[in-house]
Amino acid sequence: METIYSKSVPGRRTTGLAPDPVKEGAAAFLPEGCLRKGLPGLPECSELDVVRHFTQLASKNFSVDGNFYPLGSCTMKYDPKINEVAAGLTGFTSLHPMLAQLANGQGCQGAMHVLYTLERSLCAITGMEAFTLQPMAGANGEFTGVAIIAAYHKSLGRDRRIMLIPDAAHGTNPASAAMAGFTVVELPSKDGMIDPEAIRAAIEKYGDSIAGLMMTCPNTLGLMEVHVKEIVELLHGIDALVYYDGANMNAILGKMRVGDAGFDVVHLNLHKTFATPHGGGGPGAGPVGVCERLIPFLPSPRITRKADGSYEFLTDAPQSIGKIGPFYGSFGVLLRAMAYIWRLGGEGLERVAEYAVLNANYMRVKLKDVLDIPYDRLCMHEFVASAPHGLRALDLAKGLLERGFHAPTIYFPLLVHECLMPEPTETESKQTLDAFCDALADIVAKGREHPEELAAAPHGLPVTRMDETEAARGMHLTEDM
């Protein structure tokens, strides 16, 4: 499809969107040497040109609203429309974030009620003592969490440089730890789980250089870590902190509170567990919760409720790691999550976990004869599978696209051969899961008979398989490159 730039016609525009031109222009106010030469090469289009272009672009996407989208570890559940209505209210959208600081919360009490209530709700859901809503994405929350761990040890005069991370962790974990100055030591898994023996060996080797452990639970194989208590005790035995990566929180809502289990820091992905839209890759939100002794290190400012029921921001926190985001988090995303929590309540959230896990196990059992299932046991909200002998995960993924299903996550975790990782979520019906499993069975059967046809899939979509080598070598990142 042509780009918006190739639809541009010199001199075409929609008047009345921008104000009337200033007669004397910028030259009347600014010296020549500070001015741009010529206009930027932006599209010159009518409003209808623009509307049609972006409507046609939208039609080239799969989405949760249009397709089953079982992308593992991404929790692509339905995003309720009421959340969008709430987030679009002008009483919220028109609010300048600095207003709250200038007048001590005056004029912003409605928005601050949302933030405060969300923090308290997340505490009740996770069992943590306090939350910050500042982090602007999951990975940003990870950085916040490990920066808090670094600040904690530093405050005690310790030089602890090592962060333990299981080999199956998301790549963001080691990258976030490195940004906070840590050296990453990878822990080998055993039977798909963190092995307490590996932790003992690490403690033997590195002793009190260990600052903490980052773990995802259920882990990236979709399995519940069964040694949680032992792991937490081992780390706490050397006063190292345990970080809970909440990527897979959807599976344990109401079934386990990470605070009760002894985790010290947790980040949540509101765009996963709390149904804020993924937006094609963002914006998300990654609030971070901590246990009591880490509260002083939370990012500043923090929100508080005064005796009279009104809210204000507190900036006086000498041990705080500082500012993670410009203000108090991605408010629009936070508000959507709050609306979702209001709508579901505690009981509704517990049902979320139950049906997410039911759907995943149902698919796992239905696909037993279609795919290889390396961990053939109860899974949590997702599971991993291998493409059966002779077939590639990539080809199965493309075959699914051809039939109108988004593919599961493929080739992650790396330790599973030809890996596919489906995560159906609780909002999908039995009929949808059945249709997906039937389609996959058919793709596998036909792929064995005619592998060349499967290798050519998908057909019937806007494009066929793309030349990724050309993209990387050619580096055409703009219309001008």
Place this chain on the structure above:
Amino acid sequence: MPYIPHTEAERDAMLKTVGVASLDDLFVDIAQDLRPKSFLASAGLPEQEVRTLCEELAARNTRVLSFLGAGFYDHYIPAAVDALAGQSAFVTAYTPYQAECSQGTLQAIYEFQTAIARLTELDCANASLYDGGTALFEACTMCVRSAKKRTKIVLDEGINPIWRRMLATYARNLPVDFVLVPLKNGVSDKEALKAAIDDETAGVAVQNPNFFGVVDDYSDVFAAARDKKALSVISVNPVLLSVLKTPGAMGADIAVGEGQPLGQPLDFGGPYLGLMACKKALVRQMPGRLVGRTHDTEGRTGYVLTLQAREQHIRRSKATSNICSNQNLCALRALVYLSLMGPQGLRDVAENSIANAHLAAREIVNGIEGASLLNDAPFGNEVAIRLPVPADVLVQRCLVRHKCVPGYPAGRDFEGMENVLIVACTEKNTEGQVGILLDAIRDVIAWIGQDELCQARG
């Protein structure tokens, strides 16, 4: 339960297929003593009640006449931005890993990258970062990575104090050393900037217009950096780039900025949009997603995520950054906004904002006894004015008495600037609004009694 479609019969059939007796039996791997003793106590609400609750909370926020900017501006957002960027095929998709069913998102990112590269007159741009502050941080680490052993970043004090605080947080445990070069009465001290760039310097970072609204040309500072083999970073306001000398024309290596002015609502602090563009030679050092143009097996043009070897799912702890997403919907909004405005429309927005700020400055200086411009430097859509009263007190009183926020009190971040107010204008702040602003300031100054003034100063 809301959004869970299963009937009881379906649930039971599925449990049977799985081979467990009850839903709770699915959770046998969570030890009984780890089961929660308490959980979120509140009950769920019907949709109508959630809507009413949110509407009531929205109404509790005050609508004000605002001249508050400080890096975040209230420009008009055309109706088509919400309509187009709000399409659920964009909103409820995810990362375009499967290119064949994600061409909508991919092409939009490619077009966004093009728009940002052209606005900044640099070679390429990424798919966006979280916000202007993290974009500036990532630019600083690009400088340090490129310079190998050098760790010093020369920072102009004119960079938004919020972002300078974010830099301190993010770089706390990294080998990056910031050297702050103070402003002179709100204006960059370019000689001091040049003098601070030495053989240890990895990069120099400035902001244009700076926090006080001052517009400058940093070409000579960037030339000095080039002489010392250091990189140049400039933080920009993307709307004003339609008028102001570009990063490319000044010789900058990296441009960053807060993309909020491009079609994003203020939204009490986000989500916002981090912009980043750079010279081609630096593209492999650039963090974040990149989309490239290529062809499919039938020769059709299409788009894919590319140069992923920089990213954390491959490089893990050695990645350029831990970011594994972009502010995709915000970037889409910016692209739609720029497409609707076009080059002339964007310039009209910028020039009207600048003209309104000059009008406001003139009116306040002429109409308020004891008010004067902080300096005689050229300014854009924002101007620093010295007042006869503490700006903080003025702002609070204006808000209470007139529901008007006259600007940002510079004394909150800069010593000796207690009486300085930074007044921002967009195209919305036209003559009529400036008149109301003037009346409000005049009234409050009269109203602030001599005693109260002394108290506030004390």
